[in-house]
Amino acid sequence: MSTTAVTAPVRNYRGRFAPSPSGPLHFGSLVAAVGSYLDAKSNQGSWLVRIEDIDTTRVVEGAANDILTTLEAYGLHWDEEVVYQTQRHDLYAHTLDKLKNQQLIYACHCSRKQIKALGGIYQGHCRHLNHSQAHSALRLIQQHPIYQYHDLIQGQVSVTRDLAHEDYLIKRSDGLFAYQLVVVADDIEQGITHVVRGADLLEPTARQLSLFKQLNNAAPQYAHLPLAVAKPGFKLSKQNYAPAIVKDNPKPALLSAFEFLGLAPQPALVELSIDKMLSWAIDNYSLEKVPKVAEIQISQNSHSQSPLFTHLNK
Template identity: 70%
Template structure:
């Protein structure tokens, strides 16, 4: 993939931030939002927001609106109408039907427990059993196994070759479309040229790259930001009850996000509005200044409104 310099205009740069509405934004998700926003704007591009609400079992009522209000409070304004995955079922099914017509999809009746018992990687047990496609989980026969790719921040990324070859789910037995399918379908539909997101998605990216190849569509570039973690291996997340960032006083958290991303803002920046802070950040931002690590530990400083950061080497 290309390693185009950050301030060199790309082919109609289109980036995105795609939160799941399972709770309010926390500092870890703010990093992804600010990082993707700055990269898009530094490349004179569009920044889009997509609500990844496809897994309705995890959706928290009111979270989508709360996320959008939070982005607004932080001056992170999107350039096109927000996309909601729950409004795109027909488009996802069309892709599944296309893959079925190519004899690349089969039904699977294996449970998670059964797969975990054999090491956690599915071995194709149902590939030739000809289970009915209705009321079954659907798997894609892997044609373009991807075990290595270049990331614009993390460098060369290698994925377990057995995992890369796995026939992964594209639709669950409960009828919900799988994340790997919908995220690729959405990136294609929105013309995304660069994905800037957290390093917890380094491994799924390999599968997504294989699906872009399967669908004969150009893949975006990828830049995976360091994860904000409470301790090594324990990322800040909604599932781990990370506190919501403040909407009423956004500047301290925004200032910390800029520090986290390697911009080295001075305290005088806090006298500006959030929009002015972001304008400064767009001018200052360089992709190469983002720490090339997968995790940075974040802790509150009892003597300061700002956080302490500790880089975790892997």
């Protein structure tokens, strides 16, 4: 019998999955993809895919196509044309110009090493030095510090005062637009209403909320899924060489993703087709079932292909 939540679907729901093409999808990224997909589909909404390739220094050749092929193998089909950040520089330049017109941009010559030596939070050293903006990193004067916000999974999220007030980078010294700027510009342009992603982005969300305010746009609602970790504080990631999920036998990993998200699937579910597995998950999914923890530790059961999960406190 279905245990679908009785809450009505969100009207005009638009969600997205936004991987970086720095390597193949691993189990942690599969959880984010499945979680965002189920949340969109259970609300009768649209699910978009955006390839976040703005940081070209981290892009691995062929990774974007591999990610899309993997999503299709897992039955996760997107509803609109895939967007690539490297094809949207005009949008980011226009957004930057809006902030420049508000006289909220200044050039910064401080190195990462210098900022790290001062505690890791930029202290506004260059704000009044009037450096030329040509060939410089650009920072945004923080006008709307966010100290707390409500997350649909993690509850009340707080950030430090120093982080909330930091003038963060919106364009790098190498000329690349910074993540905080482009992700907000993309979400505005694509009309994203809900962002379901990993809890490693809880702190950056505070900055993104402040930028939505600065640009006078409504922000999406955020739901940060628990991170899949090999041990406390050590998330599965491409940088940590997490193994890629397989394309030729997707059902076991898909079942494990359902379990990770709190759906309590029966092992016999793998006997169904991929589409029917996803239909079952859509019918049984709700945000309330997702574990309210920041991390879930994964360990492999030597007697089974399925991983074991240990919920970790926030």
